[in-house]
Amino acid sequence: MSLSKFESMLKTNSVYFFDSVEFEEIIQHYLDTGKHSLAQKAVNLGLQQHPTSVVLKLLQVELLIFEDKLKKAIKLLSEIEAIEPHNDEVFIQKAIIMSKKNKHQESIEILKESLKYVEDPADIWSMIGMEYLYLDDFENARLNFAKCIDVDYEDYSSLYNVVYCFDMEGSHEEAILFLNAYIDKNPYSEVAWHQLGRQYFILNMYKEALVSFDYAILIDDCFIGGYLEKAKTLEQLERYQEAIDHYMITLELDDPTAFAYVRIGECFEKLDMADSAIQYYRKAVHEDPLLDRGWILLTHLYYKQEDYQKALYYIGKALEIDDANVLYWRKYADINLKLNFYEEAVKAFYKCLDLEDxxxxxxxxxxxxxxxxxxxxxxxxxxxxxxxxxxxxxxxxxxxxxxxxxxxxxxxxxxxxxxxxxxxxxxxxxxxxxxxxxxxxxxxxxxxxxxxxxxx
CATH class of the missing domain: 1.25.40.10 (Tetratricopeptide repeat domain)
Known part of the structure; x- marks a missing residue:
């Protein structure tokens, strides 16, 4: 009702009164929906009607930061801080400003100071974790995201970030220990099982990965990520028909993707079913005509079949997308030689040299x-x-x-x-x-x- 009333006011140039809470809700709605000009209008009117509202002033700071007007934001924050020195939102906005200035260590110190005054520290730990990520300090980032999980086991954003930090550190065994401990406390988390499977996959422990992905799918039989990763694992185990079956399930659960079509085609090719492989590679390039990988796979398949004319057509398609790829130019030269098109082959070899091959x-x-x-x-x-x-x-x-x-x-x-x-x-x-x-x-x-x- 408040939103409709506010928008009606803007259309008629009338002036209606809103209490400060209504203004907060209106402004937050516009911020959440990316309508910053309307949010600014609501802030301006709100401060006219409620000039002492700290919350409205803080929303004004948020808009100033978004517009990169950092000096004005800092000045307004100083005014707010003089009134409410322990307001946790003041600390957060100051930290965001430091982060935008690439002063991440200073941002971290401000956020740590704010922990003395906040009731729920999880959001602050998450922000500290992000600042450490900017500094490539993956260990400290991971420790802060882990704190978020300790207070909320459903915080999957933090779980992903913890695993990302393990990945960046190359600590896959430690990631497995962490995820197994997490699963002991939250055994029905398809996300955790999925991430555990990924770690096993990275370590070439495909049988263990397969078990993990199976659990992820059992918990959520519509979990596309689980089916995709299981299919990739089955490929590694050379169980290509089963891999195809799982890729097919992803096509049923969601809109088809060129990635899935390509992987299905590659499985058929490994099963020596060239016609089926070609069918799915063509589906891939139809779904995404800019997918040069699809065109190059068609090129290789026709080359193996010694159908050099078609191979030449498809390598041409790949080069239209990426004409700086020396491997494509090498293949183009090779195919032209097979067809006795020597001048085109010469052109391709010169192009390789131009590209510093x-x-x-x-x-x-x-x-x-x-x-x-x-x-x-x-x-x-x-x-x-x-x-x-x-x-x-x-x-x-x-x-x-x-x-x-x-x-x-x-x-x-x-x-x-x-x-x-x-x-x-x-x-x-x-x-x-x-x-x-x-x-x-x-x-x-x-x-x-x-x-x-x-x-x-």
Whole structure:
């Protein structure tokens, strides 16, 4: 009734009287619903009618902090503190201001001081815990969140935060001990069983994880997180059909997700049921067309089936989403080579180099394709660039030998061949494979013969 009356007043420009409690409720409603401009109007009118109300002034402080008007908020807090020095809300707002200024240790000290005056300390412990999280002090954060759980075993937000701190510390065994102790006191908490299963999963204790997720589902048979984690665990145990069944349950309980479709597809692929895998990968990309993982899985599956034309189509879709992914460009190059689309392969290898994928196999593959299509000078440039990074690699030196000979620079060719055989003589056959006429060159043959004789 108060809210309707207030909004009617704003529309008609009339002025109605509200007691301070009504104003508090109106303002809090607007804050909770994110209507801050209306909250500000209610605060202004409220303070006109009740200028001494500390609660309304504190709500004004909250709005000032939200608007990042920290100096005004601090000034108003000082006025309130002079009237009510032990008001716990004053401490809380001062702590929030310090936190916004990234002065988290000061915020913690203010919150600790407020514990002397609050009746219910749980909210303060939670705030202290959050400030310690900002400082990456996970141990102290965890200890404060644990205090919240001690007074309220249904405080799942604090439970999640405790487990998060254990995760960040890498203390998974300790997390298991904590969760087992929690479950002893609150055995019907599906959240705790779920979190316990996650810890076992991280430690590769899949059978124990499975038991934990089973309990979570028994307690709440609509707990989607329990089904998802159980399905992932079944995958690790190579029980793929059971994993599929549990992923399917999540599709029945809630709107389908691309994640679930992908996981179902991967299970079918591991069961050598390629058609079913393709069906679910397609569902995944239909559900989320920007899911590059779905497109790349389709690419790999068609590649394995040697359907390179479809593989090329799907890798193109993945690259539309993430054209800075060097693995996608490598795959694009590979597929184009299978289809004899050499210019596209060259483009892809150059893109890998542009993206700082300077692995030797990229240089070698690019140089070999350029050689094949007759771009000898470009191939030579690629290998010279590669040699700057990979100084003692036979793969490069033998190829330089061949290219220099083709380009009628016999002196350089011989020098690189001599260097190459010192690095790896057995690999010299690559010259015969890539540059057969160079291999038959009398000087090259003489070097090979002399090396064999020296090794006898």
């Amino acid at each position: 300077v692995a030797i196999e990229i240089y070698i593959a690019l140089a070999d394709v350029l050689l094949f299509i007759g771009d000898f000078n470009d191939s030579l440039k690629v290998l010279i660039k590669a040699e700057q990074t990979y100084k003692e690699f036979a793969e490069i030196e033998y190829r330089l030998c061949g290219l220099f000979m083709i380009l009628h620079k016999e002196k350089y060719s011989i020098a690189h061949f001599k260097k190459a055989i010192k690095i790896d003589f057995e690999y010299h056959t690559i010259v015969k494979e890539l540059y057969p006429t160079v291999f038959e060159h009398k000087e090259i043959q003489k070097i090979i013969a002399d090396y064999k004789k020296a090794m006898e």
